[in-house]
Amino acid sequence: MRFSFWPTPSQAYDDVLELCSHAEQTGWDGIWYADHFMPNAADTSAPWPEAWTTLSALGARIPRVRLGTLVSGNTYRHPAVLAKMAATLDHITGGRVVLGLGSGWQENEHAQYGIPFYTVPDRLKRLDEACQVIKSLFSEAKSNFAGNYYQLEDASLEPKPVQQPLPLLIGGGGEKRTLRITAKYADEWNVWGTVATLRHKMAILDQHCAEVGRDPRSIQRSAVALLFMSDDAAYLEQMRNANLQQAAIIGTPAEVREIVADYQAAGVDELIVPDFTLGPKDRKLATMDTFIREVAGR
Numbered sequence: 001m002r003f004s005f006w007p008t009p010s011q012a013y014d015d016v017l018e019l020c021s022h023a024e025q026t027g028w029d030g031i032w033y034a035d036h037f038m039p040n041a042a043d044t045s046a047p048w049p050e051a052w053t054t055l056s057a058l059g060a061r062i063p064r065v066r067l068g069t070l071v072s073g074n075t076y077r078h079p080a081v082l083a084k085m086a087a088t089l090d091h092i093t094g095g096r097v098v099l100g101l102g103s104g105w106q107e108n109e110h111a112q113y114g115i116p117f118y119t120v121p122d123r124l125k126r127l128d129e130a131c132q133v134i135k136s137l138f139s140e141a142k143s144n145f146a147g148n149y150y151q152l153e154d155a156s157l158e159p160k161p162v163q164q165p166l167p168l169l170i171g172g173g174g175e176k177r178t179l180r181i182t183a184k185y186a187d188e189w190n191v192w193g194t195v196a197t198l199r200h201k202m203a204i205l206d207q208h209c210a211e212v213g214r215d216p217r218s219i220q221r222s223a224v225a226l227l228f229m230s231d232d233a234a235y236l237e238q239m240r241n242a243n244l245q246q247a248a249i250i251g252t253p254a255e256v257r258e259i260v261a262d263y264q265a266a267g268v269d270e271l272i273v274p275d276f277t278l279g280p281k282d283r284k285l286a287t288m289d290t291f292i293r294e295v296a297g298r
Helices: 013-025 051-061 079-092 107-113 120-139 178-185 195-212 233-241 253-266 281-295
Strands: 002-006 030-033 066-069 097-102 143-146 151-155 168-171 188-192 220-224 226-229 248-251 270-274
Touching: 002 013, 002 220, 002 281, 013 030, 013 051, 013 281, 030 051, 030 270, 051 066, 051 079, 079 097, 079 120, 097 120, 120 143, 120 151, 120 168, 120 178, 168 178, 178 195, 188 195, 195 220, 195 253, 226 233, 226 253, 226 270, 226 281, 233 248, 248 253, 253 281
Parallel strands: 002 030, 002 270, 030 066, 066 097, 097 168, 168 188, 188 220, 220 270, 226 248
Antiparallel strands: 143 151
């Protein structure tokens, strides 16, 4: 099972670099970064660097680990442009990039930047076509595509990615459309969720795979959950009783190890740990070390 780190985008680059370098040096397997232009909040004035530029800087400085977006909104960039960006970064990093892609959901950044938001069905239709565009450009000498939303005419993408294939990850848990798009095109899939959520969603993904003639084992599965790990029983009880809006792993290191083992038994190939709940930098580093040593067994 892989274990990957997700730094909060609002942190200064120097802090993100320090945290990600520490993750690489202590045995973590990957670094993921959110591709948004601003917080999903009423106050959008917090610093929020651009994701692919940040990953390029990290990739040039940090060896070994995989790097990817969790995830790029398909509405943000033409898929051919995004494919070119990912392929370029794959060369910079020596073949360590994962292209994480989703339909796009954060409305405020679309409104502020004048990016068309469309309806949910239209965004999903665009995502379906974008996957076809990206995979063709990564693999074909010349690509032609005549979709309702995207068109290619003898389009080239050179140099091709170092990885063949460069992994395309689809993010999201929509059971009718997103998981079907995943079954058709994705090399990897990610969703926020508890063990129970992952078991449920993966059963549906497997059914979509059967319907499109895809081996479900060919799609790597990753999960994200907030981490609250402590030896303070009162704090842990407080977090268990809190009305958290996201899936969370809560417990002592020993309890967290058991929960993570349940994720692995459910079929999760990679667990991604955000640093959102880990406190200031020194405490983050300490918690990262406890996790990778006592939970991951590295």
